[in-house]
Amino acid sequence: MKTRTVRKVPAAIATRDIDDLVFDIIGQVADRRIMYVLEALTEHGTMRFTRLSEAVGNISQKMLTQTLRQMERDGLVTRKVHPVIPPHVDYRLTPLGRSLGGAFCDVWKWVEGSYGRVIESRREFDARRRV
């Protein structure tokens, strides 16, 4: 079976591996935390860490840090540290991050337009199973 390395990126990239590469990056980008951060930063522009934490909601500070680091590494956000006391760190989207946010736009719209059908489907499924 053709194995796809989920997190490693080979040093030399063969042309035929591009599909796998795309596949892997999709896997990292299709994360709810990243979507939430994209959403919050798209809506509010520049945000501080704590503010972002409140806006996203239900995210541990540990995972928010980790998510933001990954997004910074991938070139989706910039992280600007102001050397003051108490610390002040500003996060904002890069053009690349903004474009990804835009790409997710249809997904948000799909949920807004279809959540009713999803809820209804779940009710039916659960009712059927409960018999």
Next chain:
Amino acid sequence: MKTRTVRKVPAAIATRDIDDLVFDIIGQVADRRIMYVLEALTEHGTMRFTRLSEAVGNISQKMLTQTLRQMERDGLVTRKVHPVIPPHVDYRLTPLGRSLGGAFCDVWKWVEGSYGRVIESRREFDARRRV
């Protein structure tokens, strides 16, 4: 702080909770496994379990089963069991599932068009950190 219940859906849904509901469903839909299954079924139409497993790749049968159950519950796929030996189960997208697949289209295109920039950004980030 305003808490968002990640998995519970209240029996009576207040209008002001709709945002949270949309938020929750995004969280469940923004899963790489779901994206992979949507992609595979969009491309190949009806597929059996094992075939789907091969097409998605790097997914445990446990998680594939779980993902497919969730998608069935949410009304994204249909599951047709042929009562024969050996078992034969066909999965295919519902219209709702197809529409979600379409909503993710821009995200796939984003990755195809931007993965080079992401890789480059990672290289720079790692080089900077290594100093």
Next chain:
DNA sequence: CCGGATCCGGTAGGATACTG
């Protein structure tokens, strides 16, 4: 005081073996 690193307990998720 804010941003985040660290340690620890619980749980999601992978590998394997088994069954209808």
Next chain:
DNA sequence: CAGTATCCTACCGGATCCGG
């Protein structure tokens, strides 16, 4: 073939600590 059951690891959340 398409799952379930079992075990075990790795990751996540929460509490705590800390440097600036």
